[in-house]
Amino acid sequence: MYFPFLCVSVDPMKPKQAVFRRSQRRLVLWLGLSLCLVTLSGCGGKQPPAVQGDAASQPAPPTRLTDVSFKQVRIDDKFWNPRLETNHKKTLEAVYKKNTESGAIQNLAIAAGKAKGQHRGPFWADSDVYKWLEGASYTLALSPDATLEAKVDEVIALISAAQQKDGYLDTYIQLVNPQARWTNLAFFHEDFNAGHFFEAAVAHYESTGKKTLLDVAIRNADLWDSVFGPGKRAGIPGHEGIELALVRLYRATGEKRYLRLAQFFIDGRGQKPSFFEGEYQRLNPAKTANFLGEVRTIRYWQDRMFRKDPNNFDTSYCQDHLPARQQTDVVGHAVRAMYLFSGMADVAYETGDKGLLEALDRLHHSVTTKRMYVTGGIGPSGENEGFTTDYDLPNENAYQETCASIGMMMWNHRLLKLKGDGRYADLMELLLYNAVLAGVSFSGDQFCYVNPLASSGKAKRHDWFLVPCCPTNVVRILPSLGHYVYSRSEDGLWVNLYVQSEVTTKLSDGTEVKLSQSSNYPWEGRVRFKVGVSTPREFSLNLRVPGWAKGVACQVNGQGMPLSVSNGYARIRRQWANQDEIEFNIPIETERLEAHPQVVEDRGKVALRRGPLVYCLEQPDNSVDVERIVLPMETKLESRLEPQLLDGVTVIVGRGTQIGTEGWENRLYRPLVSAQPQPLSIKAIPYYAWGNRQLGKFVVWIPSVP
Ligand SMILES: [Zn+2]
Numbered sequence: 001m002y003f004p005f006l007c008v009s010v011d012p013m014k015p016k017q018a019v020f021r022r023s024q025r026r027l028v029l030w031l032g033l034s035l036c037l038v039t040l041s042g043c044g045g046k047q048p049p050a051v052q053g054d055a056a057s058q059p060a061p062p063t064r065l066t067d068v069s070f071k072q073v074r075i076d077d078k079f080w081n082p083r084l085e086t087n088h089k090k091t092l093e094a095v096y097k098k099n100t101e102s103g104a105i106q107n108l109a110i111a112a113g114k115a116k117g118q119h120r121g122p123f124w125a126d127s128d129v130y131k132w133l134e135g136a137s138y139t140l141a142l143s144p145d146a147t148l149e150a151k152v153d154e155v156i157a158l159i160s161a162a163q164q165k166d167g168y169l170d171t172y173i174q175l176v177n178p179q180a181r182w183t184n185l186a187f188f189h190e191d192f193n194a195g196h197f198f199e200a201a202v203a204h205y206e207s208t209g210k211k212t213l214l215d216v217a218i219r220n221a222d223l224w225d226s227v228f229g230p231g232k233r234a235g236i237p238g239h240e241g242i243e244l245a246l247v248r249l250y251r252a253t254g255e256k257r258y259l260r261l262a263q264f265f266i267d268g269r270g271q272k273p274s275f276f277e278g279e280y281q282r283l284n285p286a287k288t289a290n291f292l293g294e295v296r297t298i299r300y301w302q303d304r305m306f307r308k309d310p311n312n313f314d315t316s317y318c319q320d321h322l323p324a325r326q327q328t329d330v331v332g333h334a335v336r337a338m339y340l341f342s343g344m345a346d347v348a349y350e351t352g353d354k355g356l357l358e359a360l361d362r363l364h365h366s367v368t369t370k371r372m373y374v375t376g377g378i379g380p381s382g383e384n385e386g387f388t389t390d391y392d393l394p395n396e397n398a399y400q401e402t403c404a405s406i407g408m409m410m411w412n413h414r415l416l417k418l419k420g421d422g423r424y425a426d427l428m429e430l431l432l433y434n435a436v437l438a439g440v441s442f443s444g445d446q447f448c449y450v451n452p453l454a455s456s457g458k459a460k461r462h463d464w465f466l467v468p469c470c471p472t473n474v475v476r477i478l479p480s481l482g483h484y485v486y487s488r489s490e491d492g493l494w495v496n497l498y499v500q501s502e503v504t505t506k507l508s509d510g511t512e513v514k515l516s517q518s519s520n521y522p523w524e525g526r527v528r529f530k531v532g533v534s535t536p537r538e539f540s541l542n543l544r545v546p547g548w549a550k551g552v553a554c555q556v557n558g559q560g561m562p563l564s565v566s567n568g569y570a571r572i573r574r575q576w577a578n579q580d581e582i583e584f585n586i587p588i589e590t591e592r593l594e595a596h597p598q599v600v601e602d603r604g605k606v607a608l609r610r611g612p613l614v615y616c617l618e619q620p621d622n623s624v625d626v627e628r629i630v631l632p633m634e635t636k637l638e639s640r641l642e643p644q645l646l647d648g649v650t651v652i653v654g655r656g657t658q659i660g661t662e663g664w665e666n667r668l669y670r671p672l673v674s675a676q677p678q679p680l681s682i683k684a685i686p687y688y689a690w691g692n693r694q695l696g697k698f699v700v701w702i703p704s705v706p
Pocket of ligand 1: 401473
């Protein structure tokens with residue numbers, strides 16, 4: 001996520017030369033996110049009336065949603081429990097160990113005067129400690145763990161001791177280049193480190209009630225605020241992230257200066273000439289920096305970022321090409337873009353800023369209709385770790401950084417809160433179950449930085465990276481799962497994700513409501529809810545109707561009922577009594593997806609999707625080279641649960657054919673021969689599960705013939 005100019009191919013441990021790809025690869029993705037007009041079929045005996053086309057299915061005006069804290073959600077889910085447990089027992093441990101070996105924790109100890117040595121790792125190494133702390137904090141709230149808590153307290157003590165008297169904290173600047181403080185925001189990631197610092201501090205405070213880290217973060221935020229802002233020093237973040245974190249800090253503390261500083265950073269983007277150009281001009285041309293082991297002048301590195309054309313200082317790499325409110329197409333580094341857009345959404349949520357909202361709508365349209373993978377992942381290119389041109393979505397060379405998927409999920413959650421529209425929750429779910437989950441192995445200690453959608457056998461996860469942003473992002477996002485499952489609005493409770501759990505929250509009038517949901521999602525779509533209220537109470541229960549679902553049905557206390565669906569949610573408003581039961585049936589079927597014809601690599605191919613899961617053909621499940629498998633259009637596809645496979649997955653099976661190799665010895669071309677298809681059985685597994693058995697080929701997009 002931070003190689004601004006080093007092209008990373010499949011293995012980010014080894015930065016390589018640019019991977020040349022056909023620039024015309026164009027894509028499409030069809031995501032089935034269409035607004036739902038749901039036809040109903042009764043479950044059980046009753047057949048409730050269909051609502052397709054009725055007035056109830058008209059789009060409703062935006063509904064502003066409020067967070068339900070992850071602390072109010074107790075997850076007990078067959079699919080997610082093992083992953084959360086692994087994150088707790090394995091991933092946190094593995095990431096802590098690597099943060100120690102890499103020097104990231106030691107840097108803090110040196111800055112604190114508690115150890116001797118030199119700073120190790122990149123400028124942003126501090127952020128990897130903060131992300132571990134954030135994940136560890138959520139985990140402590142979910143599962144008390146004295147050993148983990150002691151480790152957390154120890155790291156917090158180092159952070160506190162490393163902070164300078166005026167509140168400044170950035171170990172690279174403190175130990176390597178103190179004169180550079182705030183002189184090169186484009187390059188040195190002080191803003192990015194501070195953003196993750198604030199996020200960790202709020203997470204720790206919310207999870208444990210302790211202010212030990214929050215107080216340190218407040219001192220640092222106050223320093224930022226005393227330096228930057230209207231009438232003070234100009235500046236914008238080189239790597240966005242501090243904007244969303246400042247809003248988070250504002251929400252935790254009620255200190256409006258932090259919100260205003262976030263606004264200031266967002267408003268400063270896209271000036272002509274760019275703030276970054278001024279920084280660049282002020283640089284000492286001889287000053288060097290060690291960037292991932294390579295010592296060069298800082299100008300050299302910045303030329304790679306901003307001056308690919310020496311006559312044009314182009315800052316689109318970090319979304320500085322236009323003022324935020326004028327931006328239309330997603331450009332540049334994907335993680336930076338997602339963090340910026342998340343920060344814009346946060347500011348818009350707090351201030352009602354229409355200009356930001358309109359820009360976010362345009363940007364969201366741009367990415368979801370032209371620049372997103374079928375898994376929800378984004379950023380096809382290793383050269384800028386980000387966006388290229390419309391429909392450029394290569395498969396084997398897909399970059400699709402795990403952090404970018406996490407950022408995209410965070411952004412969509414914010415848009416969901418702003419609009420109460422299920423299409424954002426659909427995307428959040430798509431990302432979570434596919435692009436994000438594929439980023440970590442079942443063992444919890446191997447990670448993807450890049451996430452290809454096909455592999456000729458070399459793609460694999462790694463235990464760490466020179467730039468370990470993705471492992472440390474995974475370790476914080478998984479234990480925050482509860483944060484995404486439910487929301488509240490003025491008139492009731494919203495279920496965004498189908499995760500077996502129990503939530504206890506208060507409605508707008510202060511009434512406490514419990515809701516438990518149970519299911520075998522994502523394998524099956526029957527979800528049962530039970531309401532808990534001390535006295536009968538009228539409110540709305542809003543259940544997401546996924547965009548891919550057809551024929552969703554509902555019963556309340558055994559009685560089928562018509563559903564009123566708008567903006568992707570079925571709204572059930574009634575007087576709820578204690579122990580009321582709802583059964584919500586979301587048919588989960590296997591679907592073939594095709595891509596927009598301009599996605600060159602996917603032409604003539606299909607991807608398989610079942611519910612929220614995208615599938616792939618992986619070599620161990622198939623008798624011939626998966627690159628040679630063809631899926632005839634008329635082939636009936638079936639699904640079955642295989643409890644012993646990959647910790648228990650539902651697979652998709654059917655009859656395919658294979659592209660033969662007979663008669664090709666010593667030939668490269670020949671007159672077209674009409675070959676007889678050779679049938680064979682095929683089996684597809686969920687994409688998130690690839691690479692958990694052995695190195696081997698896999699493909700998401702499968703050639704399909706009439
Ligand atoms: Zn990353």
